[in-house]
Amino acid sequence: MAHLGSDVAAFVDGQMSESAMREASTHLDTCEECARAVRQQRLLKSRMSTVGSPEPPAGLLASLTSLPAEPPPRERWWTRLGRALPLRTGAVLAGASVAVVVTAYAVGGPEPAVGDVVVPPFNRYAGNFAGASTAQTGHVIPAAAMDALDGKGWPCHPTLAGDLHRVGGRYSDGEEVVALRYSDGRATLDLFEQNGHLDRDGLDGFEPARMGAADVWVRPGAPMLVTWDRAGTVYTIVTDADRDQVERAVAELPSGPRDKSGLSQRVGDGFSRMAAWVDAA
Numbered sequence: 159m160a161h162l163g164s165d166v167a168a169f170v171d172g173q174m175s176e177s178a179m180r181e182a183s184t185h186l187d188t189c190e191e192c193a194r195a196v197r198q199q200r201l202l203k204s205r206m207s208t209v210g211s212p213e214p215p216a217g218l219l220a221s222l223t224s225l226p227a228e229p230p231p232r233e234r235w236w237t238r239l240g241r242a243l244p245l246r247t248g249a250v251l252a253g254a255s256v257a258v259v260v261t262a263y264a265v266g267g268p269e270p271a272v273g274d275v276v277v278p279p280f281n282r283y284a285g286n287f288a289g290a291s292t293a294q295t296g297h298v299i300p301a302a303a304m305d306a307l308d309g310k311g312w313p314c315h316p317t318l319a320g321d322l323h324r325v326g327g328r329y330s331d332g333e334e335v336v337a338l339r340y341s342d343g344r345a346t347l348d349l350f351e352q353n354g355h356l357d358r359d360g361l362d363g364f365e366p367a368r369m370g371a372a373d374v375w376v377r378p379g380a381p382m383l384v385t386w387d388r389a390g391t392v393y394t395i396v397t398d399a400d401r402d403q404v405e406r407a408v409a410e411l412p413s414g415p416r417d418k419s420g421l422s423q424r425v426g427d428g429f430s431r432m433a434a435w436v437d438a439a
């Protein structure tokens with residue numbers, strides 16, 4: 159059989175005929191290239207399904223982000239709003255509905271508890287760190303694939319903290335974990351990324367710490383372990399680098415305060431503009 163090519167997504171979603179699925183499975187047993195494409199697709203898919211809140215309707219978002227900053231003179235705000243938004247069931251009703259929707263998105267609350275609660279295998283990570291020959295097991299992620307993963311929810315930065323260069327990456331633990339190794343020739347830093355939320359009860363020997371703006375858990379020692387979760391991904395660092403260097407690395411990964419960002423920030427901006435209009439009415 160030929161390579162899966164554009165059928166990779168259909169295969170992962172199980173949207174091929176039974177015979178085609180069988181054929182594809184057989185092919186995957188012998189074709190590392192396609193197997194890799196399937197692993198990457200699975201990772202991306204699982205990543206997408208655990209990212210934040212649902213998208214509001216595109217039309218609503220477009221309307222909110224295009225609202226002018228200043229209220230128009232001599233026109234009641236809701237009249238104007240009714241015209242600006244794609245809701246035509248009467249200006250006041252439209253305003254009220256939109257306000258409810260926007261408030262729901264803007265207020266949001268803490269990050270939704272999506273994904274599984276996980277305990278990374280800290281001791282195994284630490285053990286692998288010491289035994290250089292078996293340090294990294296699992297399928298190699300080619301550089302091009304790491305670049306593709308980077309920015310899609312799986313940070314695979316080419317460098318961390320300035321001097322630490324990415325020297326390799328693998329899918330490990332049944333392809334569920336992205337495992338990256340960095341080195342500056344002196345210090346080594348292993349970074350593990352997996353879906354889920356950190357199980358606070360599984361943090362034996364860890365103490366809460368602050369690294370830059372991030373709340374993390376640190377297990378001192380050689381190697382030192384640092385773990386935290388953000389937006390449905392658990393990050394674990396195993397390293398013999400200086401703490402300063404580690405702090406810089408953490409700051410370059412998703413680790414900031416859990417405040418409004420991205421979509422909710424944009425919607426929040428729209429909400430602020432609406433509020434300004436209400437004040438002006």
Ligand SMILES: [Zn+2]
Nearest residue numbers: 161162189192
């Ligand atoms: Zn193939």
